[in-house]
Amino acid sequence: xxxxxxxxxxxxxxxxxxxxxxxxxxxxxxxxxxxxxxxxxxxxxxxxxxxxxxxxxxxxxxxxxxxxxxxxxxxxxxxxxxxxxxxxxxxxxxxxxxxxxxxxxxxxxxxxxxxxxxxxxxxxxxxxxxxxxxxxxxxxxxxxxxxxxxxxxxxxxxxxxxxxxxxxxxxxxxxxxxxxxxxxxxxxxxxxxxxxxxxxxxxxxxxxxxxxxxxxxxxxxxxxxxxxxxxxxxxxxxxxxxxxxxxxxxxxxxxxxxxxxxxxxxxxxxxxxxxxxxxxxxxxxxxxxxxxxxxxxxxxxxxxxxxxxxxxxxxxxxxxxxxxxxxxxxxxxxxxxxxxxxxxxxxxxxxxxxxxxxxxxxxxxxxxxxxxxxxxxxxxxxxxxxxxx
Ligand SMILES: Cc1cc2nc3c(=O)[nH]c(=O)nc-3n(C[C@H](O)[C@H](O)[C@H](O)COP(=O)(O)OP(=O)(O)OC[C@H]3O[C@@H](n4cnc5c(N)ncnc54)[C@H](O)[C@@H]3O)c2cc1C
Numbered sequence: 001x002x003x004x005x006x007x008x009x010x011x012x013x014x015x016x017x018x019x020x021x022x023x024x025x026x027x028x029x030x031x032x033x034x035x036x037x038x039x040x041x042x043x044x045x046x047x048x049x050x051x052x053x054x055x056x057x058x059x060x061x062x063x064x065x066x067x068x069x070x071x072x073x074x075x076x077x078x079x080x081x082x083x084x085x086x087x088x089x090x091x092x093x094x095x096x097x098x099x100x101x102x103x104x105x106x107x108x109x110x111x112x113x114x115x116x117x118x119x120x121x122x123x124x125x126x127x128x129x130x131x132x133x134x135x136x137x138x139x140x141x142x143x144x145x146x147x148x149x150x151x152x153x154x155x156x157x158x159x160x161x162x163x164x165x166x167x168x169x170x171x172x173x174x175x176x177x178x179x180x181x182x183x184x185x186x187x188x189x190x191x192x193x194x195x196x197x198x199x200x201x202x203x204x205x206x207x208x209x210x211x212x213x214x215x216x217x218x219x220x221x222x223x224x225x226x227x228x229x230x231x232x233x234x235x236x237x238x239x240x241x242x243x244x245x246x247x248x249x250x251x252x253x254x255x256x257x258x259x260x261x262x263x264x265x266x267x268x269x270x271x272x273x274x275x276x277x278x279x280x281x282x283x284x285x286x287x288x289x290x291x292x293x294x295x296x297x298x299x300x301x302x303x304x305x306x307x308x309x310x311x312x313x314x315x316x317x318x319x320x321x322x323x324x325x326x327x328x329x330x331x332x333x334x335x336x337x338x339x340x341x342x343x344x345x346x347x348x349x350x351x352x353x354x355x356x357x358x359x360x361x362x363x364x365x366x367x368x369x370x371x372x373x374x375x376x377x378x379x380x381x382x383x384x385x386x387x388x389x
Contacts (some may be wrong), residue, residue: 001067003105003292004028004031004102004103004104004106004119005028005031005107005311006030006033006094006104006106006107007019007024007031007033007073007106007107007108007110007383008033008081008094008107008108008110008111009034009110009111009112009246009278010034010036010038010039010077010110011034011040011043011112011278011312012030012042012043012062012300012302013110013277013278013279013280013300013301013303014032014034014040014110014277014306014327014377015032015040015062015111015304016277016300016301016303016304016308017108017304017305017311017348018030018071018285018311019063019067019239019305019308020034020126020304020305020308021139021308021312022070022071022072024308024309024314025312026228026311029074029076029244029319030071030072030086030114031073031074031104032034032075032076032080032202033075033077033081033094033096033102033230034076034135035078035097036078036132036134036208037077037078038077039061039063039068039075039077040061040062041057041062042059042060042061042130043132043297044266044304045060046130046133046135046233047164047226048160048164048327050136050140051139051140051161052164052167052168053140056223057133060133060181062334063091066191069156069242076100076102076161077097078233079096079100080097081094081095081097081111081249082096082097083095083249083250083252084250084252084255084274085252085253085254086105086254086271086328087325088233088274089092090107091103091105092105092106092271092273092274094107100288101104105273105275106273106275106311107273108267108275108276108307108308109114109255109261109274109275109276109280109281110276110278110280110304111247111249111280112246112278112279112280113243113246113279113280113295114131114243114244114246115130115131115239115240115243115244116241116243116244117129117241117242118152118211118214118330119154120213120381121214121239122214122216122270124158124214124216124219124220125219125220125287126142126221126235126236126237127214127216127221127239128238128239129240129241130161130238131240131243133328139161139238139263141162142166142236143168143170143236144167144169144219145169145170146170146171146320147165147169147170147232147235147236147237147383148164148170148171148233148235149162149171149172149173149234149235149236149238150174150175150223150234150237150239151172151173151175151224151239152175152211152237152238152240153174153175153176153181153239153241154174154176154181154182154198154205155182155241155242156182156324157240158174158240158241159174159181159195159198159242159326159328160326160327160328161238162174162299162326162328163197163198163201163203163328163329163330164203165203165236166202166329167329168195169225170236172198172202172329173204173206173232174198174203174204174205174206175197175206175210175226175232176205176206176207176208176209176378177207177210177211178182178207179207179208179254180192180207181194181207182195182321183196184339184341184343185292185339186306186335186340186341186371187340187341187343187345188341188347189206189228190371191285193219193373194328194373196331196355197331197355198329201357202324204216206226206230206232208229209226209229209230210226211224211225211226212224212225212226212227212374213326214237215389220265221234221235221236222234224237224339225247234349243279243295245259245260245261245279245280245293246262247260252272253271253274254271255269255270255271255274255276256269256270257281257292257293259282259292260280260281260282261276261280261281261282262282262291263276263281263282263283263307264283264284264316265283265319266306266307266315266318267281267283267310267315268310269304275307275311276307277300277306277307277308278299278300279293279294279295279299279300279304279306280293281293282305284319285317285338286320287338292322294322296323296324297324298322298323298340299320299322302320303318306318308372312327312376320387321336321383322337323334323335323337323383325360331355331373331374332372332373332374332376333373334372334373334383334385335369335370335371336369336370336382336383337368337386338360338369338372340363340369342348343361343362343363343369344361344363345359345360345361345369346360346363348360348370348378349375349378350369350373350375355373356373356374356375357372357373357375357379358370358371358372358373358375359375359386360374365389367382367385367389368386370382370383370386377378
């Protein structure tokens with residue numbers, strides 16, 4: 001095994017890999033490169049408890065000071081990897097934005113994703129996307145009582161920001177281009193139940209209509225114009241319309257890219273000695289019958305660890321049952337499985353109208369996914385059974 005491993009991307013997948021490399025006995029040089037100035041931290045609270053002010057930044061780090069020291073990476077924070085030179089057989093070189101070149105025996109790519117923006121999206125005060133701690137710090141002070149918040153996109157991040165906005169006393173409108181948010185994942189009936197949370201908590205939903213233009217006056221956002229000509233006034237606009245994998249820096253390398261970094265079941269890319277993990281990868285899933293990219297916390301953590309084990313020579317093929325949770329308007333939502341819009345839905349327990357239930361998705365009579373709202377116990381039991389299947 002090599003004596004230098006460079007991990008590019010200092011977040012959940014990258015950090016999880018570092019922890020596993022050390023606990024698996026790697027005692028060589030471990031370089032951890034991240035373009036954010038912060039040590040690895042947790043993103044889920046950024047749209048929920050941290051944004052709401054219920055917890056501070058002190059709860060976000062993925063490890064304690066002692067744990068960070070124990071793993072002991074050679075930190076390169078606030079530094080962006082700009083290219084990967086894979087031409088040499090004996091080493092791979094990562095070049096950073098300040099010109100530093102790091103030669104490594106093994107490179108792990110864990111550069112994640114960044115928010116997509118609207119076509120022609122302007123720069124304006126009050127116009128936000130949300131991915132990083134710095135994004136959340138910029139958005140947080142704007143979500144004050146009585147502010148008009150327009151959220152573009154009704155996916156998980158959009159819905160969570162809308163819910164937090166309501167909690168903070170904002171007037172909230174959610175605009176979703178699809179007829180129903182998250183219907184591709186949950187199917188129509190369940191998506192309707194889930195998105196019903198918005199109106200039940202006083203947010204307005206604009207469905208099946210896209211934002212045509214963000215309206216700006218004097219450098220400050222003042223609203224959005226919808227595709228049908230309607231204008232929604234806003235003090236704050238948050239765009240949550242999905243993400244793009246951070247792969248541009250790999251363009252000159254021989255690492256195969258296709259909607260993310262392509263890897264095999266062990267996280268190996270097309271270049272020997274170069275691996276990738278987390279939100280940035282597309283990996284082959286037997287469960288899904290396709291190459292997939294997963295954008296959930298549990299995947300990033302587990303994939304980072306799985307690929308580290310492969311680097312250590314003790315890997316196993318990775319093909320998990322995807323799992324995501326979300327918290328909106330104080331309601332815990334959990335889903336496990338691949339998108340199941342075409343499957344038949346059967347209620348296992350609870351009541352849709354009360355928004356406390358577990359529903360399973362069946363295809364050809366076989367259970368393929370499970371959705372739970374405020375019912376973690378039964379949900380977890382079924383998720384475990386499905387994972388083993
Ligand atoms: C606001 C928010 C809330 C979320 N809530 C949930 C939730 O409730 N449940 C759930 O399952 N999932 C949730 N997620 C998703 C989860 O956080 C992600 O799946 C996870 O962070 C992915 O980890 P990653 O390490 O693969 O990538 P990322 O977390 O995206 O980290 C990649 C890191 O690499 C850095 N980087 C990129 N390019 C370079 C470069 N060239 N050089 C150096 N560094 C680079 C990035 O800046 C970033 O720090 C949430 C995400 C967000 C943003």
